[in-house]
Amino acid sequence: MTSNKYTVASLFAGIGGIDLGFEQAGAEIVWANEFDKNACTTYRENFNHTLIEEDIRKVHEYEMPDVDILTAGWPCVAFSIAGRQHGMKYQCLDCQHEHTVSYDEYINGAVCPQCGGHTEAKDPRGTLFYDVIRFIRAKQPKAFLLENVKNLKGHDKGNTFKVIEEMLEESGYHFKSKVLNTMEYGNIPQNRERIFIVGFKDEEALEQFRFPDEIPLTKTIDDILDRNEKQDSIYYYTDDSQYYKMLKETMKRRDTVYQIRRVYVRENQSNVCPTLTANMGTGGHNVPLIIDDWGFRKLTPREALRFQGFPDDYKIPEGMANSHIYKQAGNAVSVPVIKRIATNMIAALNSVYNKNNIKEKKEIAV
Structure with missing residues (x-):
């Protein structure tokens, strides 16, 4: 030590x-x-x-x-x-047989147990x-x-x-x-x-x-969110947004978090934030939504990190794109x-x- x-x-x-x-x-x-x-x-x-x-x-x-x-x-x-759930499976390039390899086979090279052909991981991850x-x-x-x-x-x-x-x-x-x-x-x-x-x-x-x-959950979303001041306009949906009408019809409560699901808006019934995912970094509509005094908006990157328990003194690099921070928070x-x-x-x-x-x-x- x-x-x-x-x-x-x-x-x-x-x-x-x-x-x-x-x-x-x-x-x-x-x-x-x-x-x-x-x-x-x-x-x-x-x-x-x-x-x-x-x-x-x-x-x-x-x-x-x-x-x-x-x-x-x-x-x-x-x-x-x-995802596609390929897991740790390998597939033979010759006979298409799927199988799991041992550690030694992974290190030294695996062959198909049925035909002896070359195999590759279906998903290297x-x-x-x-x-x-x-x-x-x-x-x-x-x-x-x-x-x-x-x-x-x-x-x-x-x-x-x-x-x-x-x-x-x-x-x-x-x-x-x-x-x-x-x-x-x-x-x-x-x-x-x-x-x-x-x-x-x-x-x-x-x-x-x-x-x-x-342990009991004593914190609410209001312990995480910055609702006392207006955020940057990039986080808000305006009436010219393709989703605005749908948001206005569905988002009525301030004590919970919402998500856009292609053709509808989902309200989280348990009054907590839904699971943050790396997909938040692939498009703004994947970021959970809330209501504040200024309208319907996405979580900010700082709020996303707070929902993972990162303290406010955790540094976000200057100039880092929001999409990267959202992805990092979802992967954390x-x-x-x-x-x-x-x-x-x-x-x-x-x-x-x-x-x-x-x-x-x-x-x-x-």
């Missing part, structure tokens, strides 16, 4: 939501990797440690220093119900978990935190998650998983369900770890949820390791 803090390395770091949560829990982030250049720009505005801006498949595992905890929120598109395993096996951290969409567990009738569990077990880790909703575990009014996998090298540490308990994790998980992970590690980082069995301590 450095400065008596557990050290953390972050794969698929995004704009640092996981890293910020671990920092708030008392850990020290020492290294990170992210491929998206705009996310890297935002990350560097807020963190000073090493950031490798590169496709993880081109980053050698030994470029990462030895750390106590490894984190990874690898791309979810291949598992999300919003779905196979990036193999690279997470590559780093875990090379660096053998004391613990890890992995994050993805809720649908990961049920994807391909549970077969994808079974493969993930097998690879983690073969890597020598003990782990548990749970789906947590931001509005239930982070006291942030956003309906966002994500699966978290927490693992430890030492089984005793896993026995000591508990996922955080559900909810910081308060991460902080609570990280706090419990550190407590579990402390139950097994003393401050000098040497394993201290309870019977020896006694």
Whole structure:
């Protein structure tokens, strides 16, 4: 450890939501990797440690220093119900047979089990978990935190998650998983369900770890929104907008958030923000909507970040396009949820390791 803090390395770091949560829990982030250049720009505005801006498949595992905890929120598109859900599947280019490959096949090259032909990943983003395993096996951290969409567990009738569990077990880790909703575990009014996998090298540490308990949602959308002053005109819909008539007919309440769904406007019945998605960065109508004293408007990028639990002192790079910030917020994790998980992970590690980082069995301590 450095400065008596557990050290953390972050794969698929995004704009640092996981890293910020671990920092708030008392850990020290020492290294990170992210491929998206705009996310890297935002990350560097807020963190000073090493950031490798590169496709993880081109980053050698030994470029990462030895750390106590490894984190990874690898791309979810291949598992999300919003995508095609190709997952980790490979397909033979000759006979079209679909199959899942082992870690060794991923590293050394896979062939079709039916005809011996050449195979390729149906969605390369779905196979990036193999690279997470590559780093875990090379660096053998004391613990890890992995994050993805809720649908990961049920994807391909549970077969994808079974493969993930097998690879983690073969890597020598003990782990548990749970789906947590931001509005239930982070006291942030956003309906966002994500699966978290927490693992430890030492089984005793896993026995000591508990996922955080559900907490009451005391914050409302008014704790997030800037309704006391008019925002830039680019966020408002005017009467010459193609959607204005539809918005005027549907948007009546100020205590909730709305979304445009092609031919209708959807009202969130639970009075919270719907799940923020990266699609917010692909077009203005994908950004959730609210009513303020000046009309119907989109969330601002700052409000989107607040709905993920980022504090107001988190810096948005000057000149960064709003579309990039929206995408980054949609791809991010909810910081308060991460902080609570990280706090419990550190407590579990402390139950097994003393401050000098040497394993201290309870019977020896006694």
